Amino acid sequence: MNLRNATPADAAALAELGTRSFVVKFGHLYRPEDLETFLAGSHTEAKAAKEIADPQMRVMLAENDGKLLGYCKLVMACGWPEHARGARVIELKQLYTDPEATGQGIGARLMDWALEEAAGFGADEIQLSVYSDNPGAQKFYSRYGFEKTADIYFMVGEQRDEEFLFAKVL
Template sequence: MKLRSATPADAAALARLGRDAFCASFAHLYRDEDLQAFLAAAHSPEKVAAEIADPAMAIVLAVADEGALLGYCKLVLACGWPEHARAQPVVEIKQFYTQPHATGRGIGAAMMDWTLADAQRQGAKEIQLSVWSENHGGQRFYARYGFIKIADIHFIVGEQRDEEFLFAKLL
């Protein structure tokens, strides 16, 4: 496995993985029409291509030796929840995803190491992320890296409001 930055040629594969990973973990929570609208807005190749082109976002890919996409992480070089920031500047991790069949193989650890190092290279003093309140495995993973819960927040998919936790780590 190797890590590399996303390029425009990765947009379709990145959108597909985003959809697959989100659905594997969360599709059962939503009405189909809400889920489909969310996926179209958040995980379309066009949306992902715009994010790849955005200089305020860094996207790292975990790629298998044969070229298959194993995971990705988006680092937004801005704060998603400024009212909860404890240090400036603060950045945000978005969509920290791996292939549903590839968890437990060190992919997440490699991407987190890269993301934390990149945040520090960017001069960040704090890094934030949101995690579903019932995603206990994700919460344990982030806690291993020194993230702590700092607030209760919400995530909206269609008509459903999910309870989420805002986790953060001072760098």
């Protein structure tokens, strides 16, 4: 497995994997119109291209033989300033793996990269949101020293999902 920075040519693959991963894991929770609205705003090729080009974001890909297996997006700014404990807080925006490749260490490699990138940037805290009914992800983040710091929410179309804000002081 190789890690590399995303380029504009990766936007379509990022959008496809983001859509597929979200739908496989969470699609059953939503009305079709809410899911469609959410995906149209979050997991499009245009949105991925904009994020790749954004100097405030870092997008790292995990690949094997040219196949995209996962990705991680960091926003080099604080997502929830009202809950920040550090002075230079960043957000782990997404850490997605291909549903067919889960359990192969992809998430661990991407998390290791994210923590190294945060340290190199001089961040003193990383925040992320995690669905309240996703114990597997919560356990994964806890293994890396993240802890629940607040109850927040996340909108998928018109549906409000209860989320947890997890954070790690660096």
